[in-house]
Amino acid sequence: MADSKPLLSRDGDPMAAEALLRDVFGIVVDEIIWKGTSASEKVCEWKEPEELKQLLDLELRSQGEPQEQILERCRAVIRYSVKTCHPRFFNQLFSGLDPHALAGRIITESLNTSQYTYEIAPVFVLMEEEVLKKLRALVGWSSGDGVFCPGGSISNMYAVNLARYQRYPDCKRRGLRALPPLALFTSEECHYSIKKGAAFLGLGTDSVRVVKADERGKMIPEDLERQISLAEAEGAVPFLVIATSGTTVLGAFDPLEAIADVCQRHGLWMHVDNLLKHCHGSQASYLFQQDKFYDVALDTGDKVVQCGRRVDCLKLWLMWKAQGGQGLECRIDQAFALTRYLVKEMKKREGFELVMEPEFVNVCFWFVPPSLRGKQESPDYSERLAKVAPVLKERMVKEGSMMIGYQPHGTKGNFFRMVVANPALTRADMDFLLNELERLGQDL
Amino acid sequence: MADSKPLLSRDGDPMAAEALLRDVFGIVVDEIIWKGTSASEKVCEWKEPEELKQLLDLELRSQGEPQEQILERCRAVIRYSVKTCHPRFFNQLFSGLDPHALAGRIITESLNTSQYTYEIAPVFVLMEEEVLKKLRALVGWSSGDGVFCPGGSISNMYAVNLARYQRYPDCKRRGLRALPPLALFTSEECHYSIKKGAAFLGLGTDSVRVVKADERGKMIPEDLERQISLAEAEGAVPFLVIATSGTTVLGAFDPLEAIADVCQRHGLWMHVDNLLKHCHGSQASYLFQQDKFYDVALDTGDKVVQCGRRVDCLKLWLMWKAQGGQGLECRIDQAFALTRYLVKEMKKREGFELVMEPEFVNVCFWFVPPSLRGKQESPDYSERLAKVAPVLKERMVKEGSMMIGYQPHGTKGNFFRMVVANPALTRADMDFLLNELERLGQDL
Numbered sequence: 001m002a003d004s005k006p007l008l009s010r011d012g013d014p015m016a017a018e019a020l021l022r023d024v025f026g027i028v029v030d031e032i033i034w035k036g037t038s039a040s041e042k043v044c045e046w047k048e049p050e051e052l053k054q055l056l057d058l059e060l061r062s063q064g065e066p067q068e069q070i071l072e073r074c075r076a077v078i079r080y081s082v083k084t085c086h087p088r089f090f091n092q093l094f095s096g097l098d099p100h101a102l103a104g105r106i107i108t109e110s111l112n113t114s115q116y117t118y119e120i121a122p123v124f125v126l127m128e129e130e131v132l133k134k135l136r137a138l139v140g141w142s143s144g145d146g147v148f149c150p151g152g153s154i155s156n157m158y159a160v161n162l163a164r165y166q167r168y169p170d171c172k173r174r175g176l177r178a179l180p181p182l183a184l185f186t187s188e189e190c191h192y193s194i195k196k197g198a199a200f201l202g203l204g205t206d207s208v209r210v211v212k213a214d215e216r217g218k219m220i221p222e223d224l225e226r227q228i229s230l231a232e233a234e235g236a237v238p239f240l241v242i243a244t245s246g247t248t249v250l251g252a253f254d255p256l257e258a259i260a261d262v263c264q265r266h267g268l269w270m271h272v273d274n275l276l277k278h279c280h281g282s283q284a285s286y287l288f289q290q291d292k293f294y295d296v297a298l299d300t301g302d303k304v305v306q307c308g309r310r311v312d313c314l315k316l317w318l319m320w321k322a323q324g325g326q327g328l329e330c331r332i333d334q335a336f337a338l339t340r341y342l343v344k345e346m347k348k349r350e351g352f353e354l355v356m357e358p359e360f361v362n363v364c365f366w367f368v369p370p371s372l373r374g375k376q377e378s379p380d381y382s383e384r385l386a387k388v389a390p391v392l393k394e395r396m397v398k399e400g401s402m403m404i405g406y407q408p409h410g411t412k413g414n415f416f417r418m419v420v421a422n423p424a425l426t427r428a429d430m431d432f433l434l435n436e437l438e439r440l441g442q443d444l
Numbered sequence: 445m446a447d448s449k450p451l452l453s454r455d456g457d458p459m460a461a462e463a464l465l466r467d468v469f470g471i472v473v474d475e476i477i478w479k480g481t482s483a484s485e486k487v488c489e490w491k492e493p494e495e496l497k498q499l500l501d502l503e504l505r506s507q508g509e510p511q512e513q514i515l516e517r518c519r520a521v522i523r524y525s526v527k528t529c530h531p532r533f534f535n536q537l538f539s540g541l542d543p544h545a546l547a548g549r550i551i552t553e554s555l556n557t558s559q560y561t562y563e564i565a566p567v568f569v570l571m572e573e574e575v576l577k578k579l580r581a582l583v584g585w586s587s588g589d590g591v592f593c594p595g596g597s598i599s600n601m602y603a604v605n606l607a608r609y610q611r612y613p614d615c616k617r618r619g620l621r622a623l624p625p626l627a628l629f630t631s632e633e634c635h636y637s638i639k640k641g642a643a644f645l646g647l648g649t650d651s652v653r654v655v656k657a658d659e660r661g662k663m664i665p666e667d668l669e670r671q672i673s674l675a676e677a678e679g680a681v682p683f684l685v686i687a688t689s690g691t692t693v694l695g696a697f698d699p700l701e702a703i704a705d706v707c708q709r710h711g712l713w714m715h716v717d718n719l720l721k722h723c724h725g726s727q728a729s730y731l732f733q734q735d736k737f738y739d740v741a742l743d744t745g746d747k748v749v750q751c752g753r754r755v756d757c758l759k760l761w762l763m764w765k766a767q768g769g770q771g772l773e774c775r776i777d778q779a780f781a782l783t784r785y786l787v788k789e790m791k792k793r794e795g796f797e798l799v800m801e802p803e804f805v806n807v808c809f810w811f812v813p814p815s816l817r818g819k820q821e822s823p824d825y826s827e828r829l830a831k832v833a834p835v836l837k838e839r840m841v842k843e844g845s846m847m848i849g850y851q852p853h854g855t856k857g858n859f860f861r862m863v864v865a866n867p868a869l870t871r872a873d874m875d876f877l878l879n880e881l882e883r884l885g886q887d888l
Contacts, residue, residue: 011540011542011775011867011868012481012531012540012541012866012867012868012869014477014478014481014482016543017477017481017541017543017546018473018477018478020543020544020547021469021473021477021543021546021547021550022473024547024550024551025465025469025550027551028550028551028554029462029465029466032551032554032555033458033461033462033465033554034458034462036555037456037458037461038458046566047566049562049566049570049739052566052567052570053570056567056570056571058570058571058574058761059574060574060575060578060761060764060765060769061768061769062768062769062770063768063769063770064765064766064767064768064770064771065765065766065768067766070544070547070762070765070766073762073765074547074551074762077551077567077571077758078551078555080566080567081555081557081565081566081567081568082555082557082563082564082565082566083555084555084556084557084564085556087456091563091564092558092564094556094558096455096456097456097461097556098455099460099461099464099465100464100514102461102465102553102554102556103464103465103468103514103518105553106465106468106469106472106550106553107468107472107518107521107522109546109549109550109553110472110476110477110546111476111480111522111525111526111527111528112528112529112538112541112546113525113526113528114536114538118493119526119535119841119847120526120528120535120536121525121526122490122491122493122496122524122525122526123496123500123521123524123525124525126493126496126497126500126502127500127502127521130502130503130504131504134504150594150598150750150753150754151750151751151752151753152751152752153750153751153752154594154598154750157644161644164646171643171646171648172643172648172649173643173648173649173650174648174650175620175625175642175646175647175648175650175651176619176620176621176646176647176648177620177621177623177625177648178648179621181619181621191751192751193750193751198619199615199616199617200601200605200645201644201645201646202608202615202619202620202645202646202647203619203620203646204615204616204617204618204619204620204621204622205616205617206617206618206619207619291834291858292834292837293834293837293838293841295493306594306595306597306598306637307595307596307597307635307636307637308595308596308597309594309595310594310754314521317502317504318514318517318518320504321504321508321509321514321517322508322509322511322514323508324505324506324507324508324509325504325505325506326506326507326508327508331455390735390736390737393736393737394737397563397737403563414735422456423455423456424455424456425456
């Protein structure tokens with residue numbers, strides 16, 4: 001019975017699908033595209049977890065729900081979600097709404113394919129290669145290989161695995177026990193995924209040798225040399241240096257040329273993401289049949305440690321096509337110009353103290369509340385200053401007026417990290433940031 | 445200049461964003477929701493790679509493109525992409541279009557947040573936990589933990605890493621060299637990601653001991669016992685058995701009870717995906733500040749090996765809310781009923797030979813063309829039969845009438861693997877499959 005119903009039944013009925021999706025799209029337009037990007041709306045609607053659970057009625061039941069209720073659920077999900085496209089969302093390294101990128105993602109999700117073979121993703125196999133070629137050209141490479149990964153952490157694991165395989169191809173088959181103890185080098189400012197990756201890849205976090213960074217957060221090449229010697233003296237084999245261009249908190253750039261010289265001298269791999277197919281390949285016969293009627297070199301899925309893989313290239317490709325290289329360059333210039341403006345304005349106000357002069361779009365600073373101004377020499381100054389950011393964060397989130405991240409760092413207590421990432425930002429938003437912190441912290 | 449333009453400029457103008465997205469949404473409705481699911485349209489539009497590159501004009505240039513051209517590009521991307529929601533797409537383990545799941549994905553992409561902290565994803569942190577709780581209940585667990593992973597391959601790596609950490613917590617810090625040689629066990633029918641994962645995690649593919657499967661593709665517990673003894677005799681330490689419920693090609697289910705008995709006897713971890721936070725945690729201070737104003741146990745991002753992570757729970761949650769547990773159960777019953785129907789019909793026709801009776805929704809079979817019927821005893825029968833599937837596949841793809849996967853398997857030559865996954869399928873689609881293969885292969 002169930003299997004004899006016509007094609008236009010509830011499952012697979014395009015009319016019903018269109019009706020639902022039109023309504024949901026309308027909600028997205030109203031609540032995200034308009035309200036979500038409007039400075040006069042809240043950036044978030046804070047609720048305590050227990051209250052939010054009640055409001056959302058998350059429980060999954062046996063009985064399905066009618067369409068009106070489903071639409072109400074969609075509205076609630078959006079209402080209580082953080083608006084990352086809001087002009088006062090400065091909390092993460094990403095922010096803003098690019099309509100072309102979103103269009104690309106809507107098409108990607110609707111087509112719902114996987115990136116493994118030309119057979120199943122002909123457009124995206126070719127497109128990914130074109131986007132990667134263009135990205136390589138930006139760093140000055142005329143050849144090479146690559147894949148999109150599900151995030152930076154997994155990209156870093158690829159880097160470690162590739163370096164290991166390049167030095168000891170046998171590792172793939174025989175594992176790390178067949179190898180001497182290995183050592184990789186990265187700065188104390190590196191992303192935390194390096195240690196996670198070293199643990200996951202079986203090297204152990206002890207294999208990560210932490211190189212000192214200077215006061216601006218840049219790896220010190222002389223200390224890298226010292227750490228390499230130290231590791232060798234302890235019987236470990238150095239194989240990899242992971243440099244960072246734009247550290248997470250400070251936005252620092254390691255001195256790549258000097259590090260490359262050290263790597264060359266010692267024959268070490270420098271993190272370059274240049275994929276070697278043989279490293280990850282396993283030749284699964286059910287996906288990567290060799291008797292296909294087209295060039296199986298296009299079945300790129302065997303390069304990755306995943307099997308199915310989301311299509312990540314379309315959003316970037318479509319945005320790039322629409323903006324052109326020039327348009328993207330303009331956005332970057334504008335972000336740097338706004339960063340300079342913000343720093344200049346900060347210096348004019350007595351309540352702001354820069355952690356350092358920024359060289360990227362990260363601006364790290366303390367807000368010094370009235371009661372602490374001029375007390376820099378007081379013995380508990382740092383301790384009291386470190387307590388300011390959490391209080392301000394709580395206040396802004398509960399009001400929904402703004403979101404900006406803070407963290408301690410090294411010996412420094414909590415400071416804010418502003419990131420100028422959203423291309424829609426203007427000087428007015430920078431002024432707002434400063435005024436709002438002053439308003440929120442005026443009684444401290 | 446660039447940074448002094450008003451909020452309603454090109455970047456960040458909600459009116460322009462709405463206009464673009466409305467047009468793109470209209471294209472998605474016409475080309476994917478309607479044509480993409482219509483049996484009277486092609487499932488794919490095959491082009492040779494070089495021709496497709498020309499048709500798509502993939503190159504990324506310095507100059508941006510006007511909206512009409514961008515919309516034309518969206519149409520082309522869809523036109524030459526495979527329609528995985530088409531009722532004649534049987535090529536992968538996934539198929540079909542669920543409007544609620546797609547609605548969830550469109551909202552997810554529009555909100556564009558990351559799953560790491562309650563601060564940044566309050567709704568989805570709570571929702572993921574609810575969905576995981578419900579999934580655990582389905583397998584009979586009343587407690588536990590979990591996360592969504594970017595695919596099954598990475599999930600399997602988690603399983604290996606967790607088992608390793610549970611036995612040797614020190615591995616996280618000191619790496620595999622501090623451990624005895626390890627052995628993990630899985631059947632010869634397991635997913636290829638197990639070996640990939642073993643290589644990636646530094647164990648090496650040699651550490652994967654392959655247990656024999658019976659003629660139906662199920663792991664043989666007696667051979668598992670034998671392999672464990674063998675590994676121990678060679679000085680390796682068994683630590684993990686990875687069982688499979690629904691193998692990739694045959695859809696076989698390993699005998700879990702018997703395997704669990706073996707695991708219990710030898711003290712081995714059986715793949716259960718029960719996440720241990722300490723295994724993957726790294727306590728990055730800039731994301732997981734401990735002085736936050738809410739319960740930081742809700743910042744679940746440190747459970748995973750990723751940092752940023754896509755929101756994967758909403759699509760499943762919304763579909764579940766709309767269908768109810770009952771509705772989802774109906775879909776599964778219907779898929780099994782259709783599978784039985786297909787097998788029954790296959791047996792009535794002389795051109796079809798089952799590889800085995802299916803126990804799941806995978807149906808593995810050979811199409812025997814007229815020239816080979818009754819020639820089973822001929823010495824080159826198998827060799828000639830193995831050449832049939834690639835020819836039929838090329839023909840169906842070039843006509844765009846249907847897509848179904850094939851592969852060799854063990855000593856068996858190429859056979860087709862039909863997967864009944866799309867809830868919109870009917871008996872008419874099963875009949876079509878059989879008729880179409882007969883039509884495509886009538887001259888062979």
